[in-house]
Amino acid sequence: MLKRFTTDFTVKQIEAIEPDYILLTLKHPDNLPEINAGQFVEVKIPDTAGTFLRRPISVHYVDREANTITLLIRTVGNGTRMLGLLKQNDTLNLVYPLGNGFDCSKAGNRPLLIGGGVGVAPLLYLGHILKENGSDVNYLLGARSADGLLRMDAYKSIGNVAVTTEDGTAGTKGFVTDHEFLKSGVNQFTSMLVCGPTPMMKAISKVAKASGIPCYVSLENKMACGIGVCLCCVTDTKKGHKCVCSEGPVFDINDLKWE
Amino acid sequence: MGVNLSVDLGKGLKLQNPVMTASGTFGYGYEYDDFIDVDSLGGIIVKGTTLKPREGNAYPRLAETPRGIINAVGLQNKGVDYFCDNINPKLKKYTKTQVLVNVSGSCVEDYVATAERINELDNIPAIELNISCPNVKEGGMGFGTSCESAANVVSAVRKVYKKHLMVKLTPNVTSIADIAKAVEGAGADSVSLINTLLGMAIDAERRRPVISTVTGGLSGPAVKPVALRMVWQVSKAVNIPVVGLGGICSATDAVEFLLAGASAIQIGTANFIDPTISVQVVNGIQEYLVRHKIDSVKELTGGLLL
Numbered sequence: 063m064l065k066r067f068t069t070d071f072t073v074k075q076i077e078a079i080e081p082d083y084i085l086l087t088l089k090h091p092d093n094l095p096e097i098n099a100g101q102f103v104e105v106k107i108p109d110t111a112g113t114f115l116r117r118p119i120s121v122h123y124v125d126r127e128a129n130t131i132t133l134l135i136r137t138v139g140n141g142t143r144m145l146g147l148l149k150q151n152d153t154l155n156l157v158y159p160l161g162n163g164f165d166c167s168k169a170g171n172r173p174l175l176i177g178g179g180v181g182v183a184p185l186l187y188l189g190h191i192l193k194e195n196g197s198d199v200n201y202l203l204g205a206r207s208a209d210g211l212l213r214m215d216a217y218k219s220i221g222n223v224a225v226t227t228e229d230g231t232a233g234t235k236g237f238v239t240d241h242e243f244l245k246s247g248v249n250q251f252t253s254m255l256v257c258g259p260t261p262m263m264k265a266i267s268k269v270a271k272a273s274g275i276p277c278y279v280s281l282e283n284k285m286a287c288g289i290g291v292c293l294c295c296v297t298d299t300k301k302g303h304k305c306v307c308s309e310g311p312v313f314d315i316n317d318l319k320w321e
Numbered sequence: 322m323g324v325n326l327s328v329d330l331g332k333g334l335k336l337q338n339p340v341m342t343a344s345g346t347f348g349y350g351y352e353y354d355d356f357i358d359v360d361s362l363g364g365i366i367v368k369g370t371t372l373k374p375r376e377g378n379a380y381p382r383l384a385e386t387p388r389g390i391i392n393a394v395g396l397q398n399k400g401v402d403y404f405c406d407n408i409n410p411k412l413k414k415y416t417k418t419q420v421l422v423n424v425s426g427s428c429v430e431d432y433v434a435t436a437e438r439i440n441e442l443d444n445i446p447a448i449e450l451n452i453s454c455p456n457v458k459e460g461g462m463g464f465g466t467s468c469e470s471a472a473n474v475v476s477a478v479r480k481v482y483k484k485h486l487m488v489k490l491t492p493n494v495t496s497i498a499d500i501a502k503a504v505e506g507a508g509a510d511s512v513s514l515i516n517t518l519l520g521m522a523i524d525a526e527r528r529r530p531v532i533s534t535v536t537g538g539l540s541g542p543a544v545k546p547v548a549l550r551m552v553w554q555v556s557k558a559v560n561i562p563v564v565g566l567g568g569i570c571s572a573t574d575a576v577e578f579l580l581a582g583a584s585a586i587q588i589g590t591a592n593f594i595d596p597t598i599s600v601q602v603v604n605g606i607q608e609y610l611v612r613h614k615i616d617s618v619k620e621l622t623g624g625l626l627l
C-alpha cells in the first residue's frame with residue numbers, strides 16, 4: 063500500500079463545466095507522493111449543519127511536473143456545492159492517496175475503459191498511465207445527453223473515444239451496453255476497466271462474464287473514514303464484507319456477489 | 322516548562338497522557354501510522370472483538386446527520402482467535418501507548434471466554450467491556466440497560482480477567498449513574514462513557530430509512546452535551562476513574578470532559594475528519610495546562626468551579 067498523507071493543497075484553478083460539474087486543480091506545497099490510477103482522495107469540507115464528513119473524490123489527473131492533482135466533481139449535494147464555491151489560492155486539505163486503484167498489469171495491451179456519468183473521472187489518469195505502459199487505450203463513455211460528456215478533448219488525447227447518450231444527442235443512442243464495443247466487438251479487448259452507476263456496472267459485468275474478458279469495476283459506497291477503520295463502506299463479496307475504501311474501490315467482478 | 326500529563330487509572334493501567342482513541346474509530350492503531358506517531362498517545366482501544374467472527378450488518382451502514390453520524394456497523398470483526406494470532410503481534414511495536422481490547426458479546430459466556438483469551442496477552446494491560454453496543458440484535462446494549470444484567474456480566478468477567486477492567490456504558494438508559502454504581506459494585510476498575518446514542522435517519526424523497534437496520538448509533542459533536550452531562554453525573558456517583566467520550570473534536574472539548582470529572586478521554590468520530598486530531602488534542606491539553614499554570618493534568622479532573 064502506498065504511504066498516505068494529510069496535506070493542505072492550494073487551489074490553482076477552479077473551472078465550472080455546465081451543467082453541474084467543477085474541475086478543480088490542486089497544487090501540492092512541494093512534491094507529490096506516488097499515486098496510483100483509480101485511487102481517490104478524501105476532501106475536507108467546511109463543517110456546517112449539513113456537512114460533517116470528508117467527501118471521497120477520484121483522482122482525475124496527476125501532473126507530476128506541476129505537482130498538481132485534478133478532480134472532476136459533480137455538484138450533487140451540500141458538500142460538493144461547497145467545493146464549487148472555492149476560489150483560486152484557497153486552501154483545501156486532502157487525505158490521500160486512498161484505496162487500491164486499478165492494477166494496470168492486468169489490463170493487457172488493448173483495454174476498454176468504460177465510464178458513465180461522473181464515473182469517467184478516474185479513467186483519464188488511468189488511460190494516461192496505460193498509454194505510457196504501451197497499451198492501446200479505448201474509451202467507451204456514456205452520459206444522459208451530449209452536455210454530460212465531459213472533457214472529450216482530454217480523453218481523445220489519450221486514446222480512441224466512443225460515446226453513447228441516452229437521448230441520442232451524441233454518439234450511439236442508448237446505454238454503453240448498446241454500443242457495438244460491448245456487443246459483437248467485445249472480443250477485440252483484453253480487459254474492461256469500469257467506473258459508473260451500479261446498474262451500468264452490473265450490466266457490463268454480465269457482458270464480461272459471458273465473453274470471459276477480465277473486468278474490474280470501481281465502486282462508490284458511502285464512506286466515513288476512507289482508510290479502512292470504520293467499516294461503514296463495505297460491499298458484500300464472496301469472501302465476506304470488504305471495505306470499498308481500503309480493499310477497493312476497484313474489485314474484480316468475479317469477487318463480487320453480482321449475478 | 323514540564324507539565325505532567327500522565328494519569329493512573331489504577332490496577333496497572335498507567336497512561337502517558339489522558340488521550341485515548343475510541344473503539345471502532347481507530348481500527349487497530351496501525352492504520353494511523355502514516356499520519357501520526359501512534360505511540361505518543363495515552364492509549365488506543367481497538368475494534369470491538371467477539372468470541373466468534375462477525376460479518377456485521379448489511380450496507381448501508383452510515384448516515385450523515387447534523388454534526389454527527391449514525392452508524393450500524395454491528396461489530397464486524399474476525400473474532401478473538403484471529404485477533405490474538407494475527408493482529409496482536411503487530412501491536413507489540415507500541416511500547417509507550419497502552420493498547421486496550423474492546424470486548425463485545427451476545428451472551429455472558431461469550432464475554433467471559435473472550436476476556437479469558439485477552440487475559441493471556443502480556444502486552445494488553447486492560448480490556449474495555451462493551452455492554453453498550455446498540456447495533457447488535459441479541460445482547461450487546463441489552464446488558465448495559467439494567468443494573469442487574471450489567472452487574473451480572475461484569476462480575477462473571479471479573480472472575481476470569483485479572484488485569485484492569487474498564488466497562489463501557491450506554492447512554493440509552495434512564496439513569497446512567499445507577500448503572501455505573503452497579504458495575505463498580507461488580508468489580509469494574511473504571512468506566513468509560515458514552516457509547517453511541519440510539520438514533521434514526523430517514524430519506525424523505527425515497528421514503529426509506531437511510532441505514533439497513535433503520536435505527537443505529539449516533540456519534541460526533543452532536544452528542545457532546547449529553548455525554549458531558551453523563552460524565553458529570555457518573556463521576557459524582559462512583560469512586561472509580563471515569564473515562565469520558567462523545568463528540569470530542571478539540572483539546573478544549575477534552576478539557577471540558579476532564580473538568581466534568583473524567584480522568585482520561587477518548588476520541589472517536591473526529592478521527593475520521595482529521596486523522597491527526599488525537600495528537601493535536603494531546604498538544605492542546607499541554608498548552609492549556611501551561612497557560613493556566615497547572616502542573617498536572619490530574620488537577621483538572623472534576624475541577625469544575627461551581
Ligand SMILES: Cc1cc2nc3c(=O)[nH]c(=O)nc-3n(C[C@H](O)[C@H](O)[C@H](O)COP(=O)(O)OP(=O)(O)OC[C@H]3O[C@@H](n4cnc5c(N)ncnc54)[C@H](O)[C@@H]3O)c2cc1C
Pocket residue numbers: 102113117118119120121134135136137138139140141142143180183184281282283284285311
Ligand atoms: C471512491 C469514490 C470516488 C468518487 N469519485 C467521485 C468523483 O471523482 N467525482 C464526483 O463528482 N463524485 C465522486 N464520488 C461521489 C462523491 O463522493 C459524492 O457525490 C459526494 O460525497 C456527495 O456529497 P454531497 O455532500 O455533495 O452530497 P450529499 O448531500 O452527501 O448527497 C447528495 C446526493 O448524492 C448521493 N450520494 C452521496 N454520496 C454518494 C456516493 N458515494 N455515491 C453515489 N451517490 C452518492 C446521495 O445519496 C444524495 O442523493 C466518489 C465516491 C467514492 C466513494
Ligand SMILES: Cc1cc2nc3c(=O)[nH]c(=O)nc-3n(C[C@H](O)[C@H](O)[C@H](O)COP(=O)(O)O)c2cc1C
Pocket residue numbers: 292293294343344345346368369370392394396423451454489515516517539540541542544566567568569587588589590591
Ligand atoms: C463507526 C463506529 C464504530 C464503532 N464501533 C464500536 C465498537 O466496536 N465498540 C464500542 O464499544 N464502541 C464503538 N463505537 C462507539 C465509539 O467508540 C464511541 O463510543 C462513540 O462513537 C462516541 O464517541 P465519538 O462521538 O467521539 O465518536 C463505534 C462508533 C463508530 C462511529
Ligand code: FES
Pocket residue numbers: 284285286287288289290291292293294295296305306307308
Ligand atoms: S470508509 Fe471507513 S472503512 Fe471504508
